[in-house]
């Protein structure tokens with residue numbers, strides 16, 4: 001039986017989205033990893049499945065998988081893409097996304113431009129999670145990164161020059177640092193102004209991507225905690241820009257940026273190893 005998919009991206013962070021609301025498709029972690037392979041599969045940074053929602057206020061239950069087949073609680077760029085998809089399906093401009101990290105509310109700013117309320121950042125060491133108690137604003141790792149969870153674990157390094165650290169060199173080891181029991185996404189940020197930063201992210205389970213939405217939220221939260229930027233900040237990544245606001249009144253983080261459908265297609269799950 002053929003499975004339909006949407007190929008989507010947010011700032012070049014790309015996804016295969018499979019709708020399982022009416023029919024499950026036997027998508028094991030190994031099969032997802034094979035489908036994510038850019039040479040022998042469809043190719044994408046993350047694989048996303050949609051199932052019926054069971055939480056109040058949610059239109060759909062969204063699951064995010066990395067290219068290695070592991071699951072993550074959050075994916076900012078894919079959240080915008082799924083909201084855009086559902087908005088076009090329903091004709092509404094407000095969509096509730098149930099994720100493993102909670103229900104996120106998305107608003108369509110205009111066609112193809114979406115704001116997602118990514119909720120509260122988790123700043124406690126056990127919430128990130130870290131392997132032992134320590135100050136999440138100054139991790140005991142060379143380079144002095146800060147950590148926070150946006151529903152998934154992030155560490156952010158603040159660089160003195162844009163290319164002071166190369167994500168593809170430092171990222172793989174840091175992702176597996178013993179301080180991160182669930183591994184971590186590693187951000188490399190350079191503050192350009194009080195309202196702008198440059199960011200590259202080595203993503204857990206997917207490697208260097210062109211943009212990371214949750215990583216951008218984490219970088220702004222960590223930069224605000226360190227007094228480096230204002231609460232609204234433009235994050236410039238290889239694939240383009242996101243505007244992130246860490247709202248003062250309720251502590252929620254809002255992420256605004258594009259969502260694009262590249263093409264649709266079909267595949268046969270049985271053609272990929274289970």
Ligand SMILES: N[C@@H](CCC[C@H](N)C(=O)O)C(=O)O
Pocket residue numbers: 013046064066071072073074075076077078152153185203204205206209211212213214215
């Ligand atoms: N690209 C994402 C994050 C995807 C999940 C991440 N690699 C993890 O394992 O937590 C984004 O846009 O947030």
